[in-house]
Amino acid sequence: MRLPNTAHTxxxxxxxxxTADFSVEDVWAFRTPGAGPDEFPTMLAAMRTAGGLAKQTWPVRLLFAVRWKLGALLGWDNPxxxxxVRVASLRGRLPRDLCxxxxxxxxxxxxxxxxxxxxxxxxxxxxxKTVHTVMHLGWAQGANGDHELRMAVLVKPNGWFGRLYMAAxxxxxxxxxxxALTRQWERAWRGRNDLAAQHGERG
Incomplete structure (x- = not known):
């Protein structure tokens, strides 16, 4: 579910x-029924166990495959x-207590x-070459009292080309x-205990 930018800011x-020099591109909420205030690490673990892009639907995998192919051909993803290199890591901005x-x-x-x-x-x-972006995941209380996962995408486009790219x-x-992320991450929350058990057995 899309949220207003103020839900993040x-x-x-x-x-x-x-990220004072970044702008908020998107804010999205993911339903986690019954979640309490201390279960953010549980959600992250469930998301990791559920798998990333490789476990996504074919339209998402195809979209990213096309994007990486274009990036390779046009040099967008050159190291x-x-x-x-082009931009400094935000880890260099961390305050002392977060280092x-x-x-x-x-x-x-x-x-x-x-x-x-x-x-x-x-x-x-x-x-x-198009953008410097941050994916922020946060754990906040939703309207129904349960906590929920929120994702904010923050961007600093690289000039006019970066702005056109983000619009496209x-x-x-x-x-x-x-x-697709909503389906995957909400399913990960609902099946978090089963996923953790399966991961433990494989380990």
Whole structure:
């Protein structure tokens, strides 16, 4: 479910300390029935166990495959355009009290790299020739009293081309990517105990 930008900007998230020069592109809520205030780590674990892009529907996988192919052909994803080269990582902006907190898990299949992970929020970033973007996940109380997962996408487009790029992909985000994420992440919450048990057996 899409939320107004104020659902992110008016909440006292720590990410605000790092992203004053970013704009809010999207804010989305995911239903987690019965969730309590301390279950953000449980939700993150369920999402990881449920799998990422490889477990998505074929339209989402196809969309990302086309995007990565275009990026390779046009040089959008050249390492020289990434975090630490074209733009500095937001980890360099962390206040002292966040410097030593857990960073979060990274792997080769996750293009967004961890900035920090706290008990109620986490943030990841990605940069290429089009944009420097942050995916912020937060745990907040919803209208029905349960806590829910909220995702905010924060962006700093790379010039006029970056702004055109963000406008061009907006329909794909709203019609394909976000609905698919909603189904995957809400299913992960509902099946969190079964997923954890299966993961434990495999381990």
């Amino acid at each position: 008016e909440h006292p998230w720590r990410i605000h300390e790092l 020289r355009a990434g975090v630490g 030593d907190v857990p960073r979060g898990q990274d792997n080769d299949t996750m293009p967004l790299k961890a900035i920090y992970e706290l008990g109620m929020e986490s943030a990841r970033e990605l940069a290429n 992909i907006a329909p794909f985000r709203y019609l394909i990517v976000y609905p």
